[in-house]
Amino acid sequence: xxxxxxxxxxxxxxxxxxxxxxxxxxxxxxxxxxxxxxxxxxxxxxxxxxxxxxxxxxxxxxxxxxxxxxxxxxxxxxxxxxxxxxxxxxxxxxxxxxxxxxxxxxxxxxxxxxxxxxxxxxxxxxxxxxxxxxxxxxxxxxxxxxxxxxxxxxxxxxxxxxxxxxxxxxxxxxxxxxxxxxxxxxxxxxxxxxxxxxxxxxxxxxxxxxxxxxxxxxxxxxxxxxxxxxxxxxxxxxxxxxxxxxxxxxxxxxxxxxxxxxxxxxxxxxxxxxxxxxxxxxxxxxxxxxxxxxxxxxxxxxxxxxxxxxxxxxxxxxxxxxxxxxxxxxxxxxxxxxxxxxxxxxxxxxxxxxxxxxxxxxxxxxxxxxxxxxxxxxxxxxxxxxxxxxxxxxxxxxxxxxxxxxxxxxxxxxxxxxxxxxxxxxxxxxxxxxxxxxxxxxxxxxxxxxxxxxxxxxxxxxxxxxxxxxxxxxxxxxxxxxxxxxxxxxxxxxxxxxxxxxxxxxxxxxxxxxxxxxxxxxxxxxxxxxxxxxxxxxxxxxxxxxxxxxxxxxxxxxxxxxxxxxx
Amino acid sequence: xxxxxxxxxxxxxxxxxxxxxxxxxxxxxxxxxxxxxxxxxxxxxxxxxxxxxxxxxxxxxxxxxxxxxxxxxxxxxxxxxxxxxxxxxxxxxxxxxxxxxxxxxxxxxxxxxxxxxxxxxxxxxxxxxxxxxxxxxxxx
Numbered sequence: 001x002x003x004x005x006x007x008x009x010x011x012x013x014x015x016x017x018x019x020x021x022x023x024x025x026x027x028x029x030x031x032x033x034x035x036x037x038x039x040x041x042x043x044x045x046x047x048x049x050x051x052x053x054x055x056x057x058x059x060x061x062x063x064x065x066x067x068x069x070x071x072x073x074x075x076x077x078x079x080x081x082x083x084x085x086x087x088x089x090x091x092x093x094x095x096x097x098x099x100x101x102x103x104x105x106x107x108x109x110x111x112x113x114x115x116x117x118x119x120x121x122x123x124x125x126x127x128x129x130x131x132x133x134x135x136x137x138x139x140x141x142x143x144x145x146x147x148x149x150x151x152x153x154x155x156x157x158x159x160x161x162x163x164x165x166x167x168x169x170x171x172x173x174x175x176x177x178x179x180x181x182x183x184x185x186x187x188x189x190x191x192x193x194x195x196x197x198x199x200x201x202x203x204x205x206x207x208x209x210x211x212x213x214x215x216x217x218x219x220x221x222x223x224x225x226x227x228x229x230x231x232x233x234x235x236x237x238x239x240x241x242x243x244x245x246x247x248x249x250x251x252x253x254x255x256x257x258x259x260x261x262x263x264x265x266x267x268x269x270x271x272x273x274x275x276x277x278x279x280x281x282x283x284x285x286x287x288x289x290x291x292x293x294x295x296x297x298x299x300x301x302x303x304x305x306x307x308x309x310x311x312x313x314x315x316x317x318x319x320x321x322x323x324x325x326x327x328x329x330x331x332x333x334x335x336x337x338x339x340x341x342x343x344x345x346x347x348x349x350x351x352x353x354x355x356x357x358x359x360x361x362x363x364x365x366x367x368x369x370x371x372x373x374x375x376x377x378x379x380x381x382x383x384x385x386x387x388x389x390x391x392x393x394x395x396x397x398x399x400x401x402x403x404x405x406x407x408x409x410x411x412x413x414x415x416x417x418x419x420x421x422x423x424x425x426x427x428x429x430x431x432x433x434x435x436x437x438x439x440x441x442x443x444x445x446x447x448x449x450x451x452x453x454x455x456x457x458x459x460x461x462x463x464x465x466x467x468x469x470x471x472x473x474x475x476x477x478x479x480x481x482x483x484x485x486x487x488x489x490x491x492x493x494x495x496x497x498x499x500x501x502x503x504x505x506x507x508x509x510x511x512x513x514x515x516x517x518x519x520x521x522x523x524x525x526x527x528x529x530x531x532x533x534x535x536x537x538x539x540x541x542x543x544x545x546x547x548x549x550x551x552x553x554x555x556x557x558x559x560x561x562x563x564x565x566x567x
Numbered sequence: 568x569x570x571x572x573x574x575x576x577x578x579x580x581x582x583x584x585x586x587x588x589x590x591x592x593x594x595x596x597x598x599x600x601x602x603x604x605x606x607x608x609x610x611x612x613x614x615x616x617x618x619x620x621x622x623x624x625x626x627x628x629x630x631x632x633x634x635x636x637x638x639x640x641x642x643x644x645x646x647x648x649x650x651x652x653x654x655x656x657x658x659x660x661x662x663x664x665x666x667x668x669x670x671x672x673x674x675x676x677x678x679x680x681x682x683x684x685x686x687x688x689x690x691x692x693x694x695x696x697x698x699x700x701x702x703x704x705x706x707x
Contacts, residue, residue: 127580127581127582127632128581130581131581141637141638142580142634142636142637142638143580143634146633146634147633211583215583216584216585216607217581255584255586257590346682346683347682348683380661380682381663382633382661456589456593459590460589460590460593463590463594467686475683476683486664489665492633563606563607564606565604565607567596567602567604
């Protein structure tokens with residue numbers, strides 16, 4: 001492919017090439033200067049043989065578009081990374097996703113992970129919590145505590161973080177439809193621990209657009225849902241400045257079967273939609289953009305994945321700067337968390353999943369992720385056992401401390417293959433942006449099933465490739481084993497659901513019912529007046545209104561969303 | 568020629584993971600079956616109701632949330648109550664082997680298709696099962 005070579009573009013005169021070389025040398029000098037002032041971790045930055053490894057490698061004779069396309073880490077357009085020395089300064093956050101059963105059980109798993117060297121918490125909630133129902137709601141039957149922890153009220157949130165200093169640990173919460181409600185519970189829990197909101201660090205996923213596109217856990221229709229997201233962004237910018245109020249997520253888009261280009265394009269398009277919604281509220285782009293964070297998948301195609309992260313950074317930087325007029329460089333930087341691909345794991349020979357996860361994790365790190373979750377080998381069968389989750393964490397630790405990949409930034413930058421893939425993914429994403437614009441924007445695309453159809457098509461094509469044996473999956477359509485060894489299965493206690501339902505019923509009889517009615521009424525009125533709901537949600541949570549009651553109050557105002565099923 | 572086999576692919580409960588359901592729906596359609604997809608968040612009652620209305624030969628429940636041991640027996644119960652037990656009930660998704668045996672042993676579902684199983688096997692199983700069933704002869 002000719003464009004892979006980055007040869008001098010036709011029509012450029014020798015003086016332009018010379019000017020580009022000059023600019024490169026100046027940028028390099030600037031970068032070296034920044035590097036000299038950067039802190040480094042206490043680690044050996046040498047090969048095992050003892051040779052030094054440089055923080056960054058650059059071409060001797062860069063092409064004229066080097067600065068425009070690649071530049072230097074920590075500099076626009078951030079293709080090579082958002083920090084000058086990346087993991088030499090600080091390793092990525094090792095953030096394993098955990099949550100099951102009751103708040104008390106998940107609290108114990110959190111403490112186990114922290115004792116074992118995990119550096120951030122990540123919370124999985126059960127389906128009723130994700131959809132805004134209490135544990136004793138008839139629709140919650142069979143679902144309580146199964147795919148995550150059941151949180152009905154502030155009482156459960158306090159138990160979940162009991163003995164965990166919220167001022168010191170950074171917490172991620174995978175919650176979307178009711179994110180504002182759960183965040184309010186978290187903020188009040190922190191207040192009760194005596195931690196000022198300004199000190200809190202963490203992330204709520206809070207990306208409702210990808211729910212309609214892929215993950216399918218919503219409560220309200222798109223418009224009021226996006227309004228709630230903007231409420232959290234606005235409140236965060238003013239009161240919780242170190243918090244990431246939204247983690248714009250491609251992970252689930254990919255898990256639903258999208259291609260890498262679709263994951264990239266749809267995720268960034270969602271991001272642009274939130275930016276535009278915030279601008280429409282009257283917020284200054286530089287007041288909130290730096291707190292928007294991203295969440296990508298790490299699938300099996302090693303080089304395509306690395307290229308995807310690099311393209312994402314470059315596209316985001318350019319759009320934020322040129323299209324939305326952000327002036328603060330922090331608004332241009334795309335920071336992201338990565339999770340290895342759950343959908344790449346196989347039920348057959350589950351131990352092989354350790355190997356898949358390790359390669360995927362390597363791609364994420366070579367792509368410059370800020371935070372990483374490595375899936376446990378048994379996740380395709382059940383929630384992870386303690387043994388499996390420990391091995392998943394060890395996978396990251398081996399990568400960080402033994403392989404040397406954390407020694408330099410963007411080690412594959414300049415690879416003909418990786419640069420060509422990066423350019424191609426960028427071009428495919430731009431083509432999708434144009435298509436989305438044609439359909440009338442992200443919300444219109446959701447409502448008429450554009451995204452859902454694109455993803456379903458890609459999922460079906462992939463499945464056919466596997467069925468026809470053109471794409472080999474070890475253990476599934478190649479190298480099968482006659483006898484599969486039984487694996488240990490993690491099970492949720494059967495009486496848990498009854499206990500949790502009982503707990504929320506007891507809470508309702510114990511608390512000040514009058515105060516709950518009053519706060520819910522205030523919340524409803526504020527929703528009708530389109531005010532920022534965060535303060536009202538915190539007040540409702542404080543008097544122990546349950547998640548289901550709060551969601552119901554908002555359902556009365558906003559209604560519920562129903563999807564037109566697309567196959 | 569007998570009429571096409573009719574299959575209702577359904578999601579019950581709160582689980583929104585619909586990739587598998589959609590891939591299966593298309594695969595069965597490509598194999599020449601008449602496929603109805605329920606959309607998300609169905610109840611056991613609404614699934615059975617839909618199957619009866621659509622005159623389905625087979626209900627395929629796709630489930631990944633771990634709620635299978637609660638929801639699948641409720642669907643079986645509803646089929647019994649509606650006297651619609653001629654409809655074949657199968658399931659697919661993340662269901663541990665132990666649970667698969669229990670569900671089949673207790674007559675809740677006739678078959679469970681787990682991750683990695685091929686479309687071809689599924690199509691063959693459904694064809695054999697429906698064509699062997701007296702209910703479908705009566706209708707065909």
